[in-house]
Amino acid sequence: MQPTQDVLIPEVIQQIPLTYYLILSTVLFIIGIIGVLTRRNAIIIFMSIELMLNAVNLLLIAFSSYKSDSAGQVFVFFIMAVAAAEVSVGLAIIVMIYRNTRSIDVGLLNKLKW
C-alpha cells in the first residue's frame, strides 16, 4: 500500500505534546507495578510486567520521534526481542511449578522461610 499523503509518522506523533506521552506511559507503568505487587496469580503478575515493558517502549518511541533520533526506536526492538526470550523462560518456569503443585498461586509458595 502506497502512502497517499505526505504526512510522516513522526509528525503524526508530534501532534500530541510530549508531556502527554510521558504521563500516559508513567500511568501504564504504575498500573503494571501495582499489578505485580497485589496480584497472586503468576500469569497475571507476568502480564503486569509486560505492561511495564510496553510502557517503556511507548515512552522510547515518543522521545525518539520528538528528537528525530533513531536510537530510541532501535532500543525498542531490543526490548521486544529480549522480552520474548524472557517470556519463554518465565512460562517454562510457571509450567514446571504447575506440574508439581497443580497451582500457580504465588501465595502457596512458602517453602523458603527463615
Next chain:
Amino acid sequence: MFPIVLLSVFAVVLLFLGFLKSRSVLLPATLLFLVAALVANFLDWNKTYLYFNSMLRTDNLSMVFTAIVLLSSFLVVALSGSFEDDEAAQPAEYYAIILFSLVGAIMMIGYENLVMLFVGVEILSVAMYILTGSDKRNLRSNEAALKYFLMGAFATGIMLFGMALLYGASGSFTLAGIASYASHAQQGLSLIFYVGLLMLLVGLLFKVSAAPFHFWTPDVYDGAPTIFTAYMSTVVKTAGFAALLHLLAASFTYVYSFWGIILAVVTAITLIAGNVTAVYQNSFKRMMAYSSISHAGYLLIGLAALSAQSRQAIVFYSLAYSIATISAFGVLMLVTRQRGMQTLSSNPLSNESFDAFNGLAKQNPLLGLAMATSMLSLAGIPLTAGFWGKFYMFSTAVERGQIWLLVVAVLMSAVGIYYYFRVIIAMYFRDGATEPIRISPVFRYVLVAAIILTIGLGVAPGLLQGLF
C-alpha cells in the same frame, strides 16, 4: 571482546557435545574452554579498544573484571563433578548456559552504551533463572526460580524505564553522551534526568541484592542447587558491581552530590540488614545468602565514595569475596551430600544447618582448613585476602570523608565475625559423628588453590596493584 566471541561459539559446541553418550568429556571440555577464554581475554592487554560501533570497550580494568568472572566460573565448574553421577542432571545444558551467561557478564563489564548494559543484564539474568530452577522436581528450587524470575523481570522493567527517561533527557544512550549532558549540571538538568538515574540505579542495585531491594536473595540462594548458588553469588555480583562502577564513573561524576548521599544511605541499610539478619540463621546456606547481602554492602562503600582508589578496591574485594565464597560452598556441597548419605534423609534443613559441620575438621583436615580460611577471609581477619579488601574499601570512605559510614561498616564487620566463627567453632570444637569424606582430586585442587590464593593475597596484597 575475544572472550565474548569464543564463549558464544564454545557454548554451542558444548550443546552438541551433549549428544555424546559419555558425560565425562563435558567437564574437561568446559574447563578448557574457560581457560581459552581467559587467555584470549588478555590479548588486548595495555590497549584500549572500542568494538562493535563503540558499543563495547576493552581496557585494563574491564579485562581484570573479566578475568575475575572467568576465574570464578572456572572454580565453580571444577566443583560441579557430581553431575556425572546424577541421572536427572543435564550437564551439557548447564555448562552451555553458564558459558552463555558469561557472555552477558562480560557485556555488563565492558559496555559503552545503555543498550549493551540492558542486553548484558538480561542474558545473565535469564540464564540464572534457568539454572536456579534446574532441579525440576524439587519444590524449593521451583519456588526460588519463580521468585527470582518475577522479581528480576520487575527490576528489569524499572531499570528500562530509567534508561528511557535518561534518553529523553540527554538524547543519547551512550555513556559519553549522557556524561556530556550531565556536565551542564550547573545550569540545571531536567527533572526526568534525576528520576531516570534513580530508577536505573534501583534496577541495578536489585541485581546485586542491595537493601532495601534484597528480599529475594535469601530465598533464591537457599532454594537454588548449591553449585549454582555459588555461581550466582560470585559472578552475578562481580559483573553487577563492575557495571555500576563503570556507569557511575563514566557518566554521572558531575552529579555526584545527588546520588552520593543516596548510595551512602543504601550502603548503610544493606550492611545492617545483611549482617544483623545473618546472625539469626540456622541454615549455613541461608547465612551465606545474608552474608552475600552484607558483602554487597561493603562493595557499595567503594561506589558511594567513588574516589581514585575505588576501582582498585572493588576489584580486590570482588576477587577476595569470590574465592572465599566458592570454597565455602564447595565444602558445603560435600558436607550436605555426606549427611544425605548417612541419614538417608534429603531434608535440607538439617543437611545444610550449622550442626552439619560439627566435628568436621577432625576427620577431614583439608575441608576444615578450606572452610576456616574462607570464613576468616569473609570476616576480614588479617593475613587473608578479605582483610585487605575491607581495608581498601574503608580507606575509600575515609578519602571521601564519610566517617559515619565507616563507623557503621566497622561495627557491622564485628557482627559478621560472630556468625562466621560459628562455623569454625562447630568444625573444630564440637563433636560430631562425621566420617572421612571422600574428596575427588579436582575438588581437592580447587580447595587448595582457593586456600593458597586467599592467604597469598592476604600476605602480599600488592600483587594485584599496578596491574591496571
